[in-house]
């Protein structure tokens with residue numbers, strides 16, 4: 001598994017004495033150790049990317065597209081091994097890992113196609129002897145910092161769009177799940193990416209992060225992770241005024257109105273809540289149910305929770321482990337905080353006997369807005385359930401958070417749907433659907449959930465500069 005050591009710099013795999021261990025969150029066993037970059041190697045990766053950019057940025061979009069198509073094919077062909085690595089280092093159920101590989105690969109194919117459609121614009125000029133237009137050019141060296149919850153898809157969403165745009169990339173994957181990214185690096189080299197176009201470095205996030213976000217050769221930072229680290233990167237990168245895209249935390253409301261199809265709403269909720277054991281930034285984080293159906297709905301939901309199988313991701317379970325002790329502690333703290341403020345456990349509420357990093361799927365009622373489970377991102381298999389009586393009350397409560405990433409609601413009433421769409425302060429909405437992620441989705445959020453969008457028709461845009469030209473041909 002650790003044949004690629006941990007560092008891909010200037011087309012070479014490097015091995016260092018200093019390593020970090022990678023563990024399987026299911027049983028805490030060590031899977032591998034990967035080399036970590038020191039300051040010098042981090043700077044070397046920037047220099048390599050900078051040099052590679054000079055030629056890569058001049059290649060044709062067609063050429064870049066061809067290489068990405070090869071990478072797409074190789075990724076699809078490696079589905080089994082990639083899914084196994086994802087489950088091994090993240091703990092998520094194998095079926096989910098397979099879906100992640102398909103999802104991750106879709107970004108590569110999409111970027112390969114969108115590379116061919118990058119365009120500038122010629123305007124009708126206000127002056128007779130002038131042509132006015134703008135062209136798009138790759139922004140330069142891109143740093144991509146990615147999280148552990150989607151060890152492949154968050155990498156491909158950023159890296160393939162940057163490469164399609166003509167940028168070179170330094171990827172710093174999460175130290176908790178570097179192995180998937182390293183396997184992907186192997187495929188990228190095999191697909192024909194020239195040396196230095198794609199570098200991977202692992203190591204101390206603070207040390208590496210500071211070097212990358214303050215170096216003037218780096219022109220763009222694209223980050224997915226916590227709001228706290230996102231703010232830090234924004235601050236550090238301000239010294240060189242870097243372009244920055246941030247996809248940060250969420251606190252997704254999931255609302256069910258009394259006219260909704262309850263069975264479908266429950267399945268949509270389970271999908272939105274339990275993907276990766278609740279560890280996604282678009283996971284349902286607060287469940288709002290209209291008063292008229294509250295009791296009936298709660299009974300159905302508790303029954304549905306009882307059916308969830310918690311356990312090893314390799315053994316056909318629905319809910320895997322959390323990623324770390326820190327994550328378990330946070331969930332426990334949120335539950336204790338809710339109980340101390342009058343919350344009531346309807347099911348679950350404690351660590352699961354399955355293993356050290358498992359928590360029981362939990363529903364908490366009697367919730368108020370002062371509780372952490374209302375205001376903070378839980379990132380685990382727990383959910384507060386809250387009654388509401390009107391559209392206005394739902395909109396007010398749903399928006400009562402500093403986050404604004406994803407929101408979901410179930411209703412059949414068309415007049416209400418438009419009102420809710422317009423008034424929810426969120427970047428992405430699921431209406432009668434708990435699944436919103438595709439390459440077509442402009443992924444990103446309002447407020448402190450981030451800056452910019454990834455994927456979508458505009459997937460190359462974050463990696464392009466606009467150059468305006470006013471050309472007098474009356475010379």
Ligand code: ADP
Pocket residue numbers: 145146147148172173174175205206208209210224225226227229230232233
């Ligand atoms: P989480 O709390 O969900 O693990 P983080 O924001 O800590 O999310 O991690 C997301 C990514 O950010 C990971 O790749 C991690 O290594 C990286 N990271 C963490 N701290 C820093 C930092 N100070 N500078 C740069 N990257 C960081």
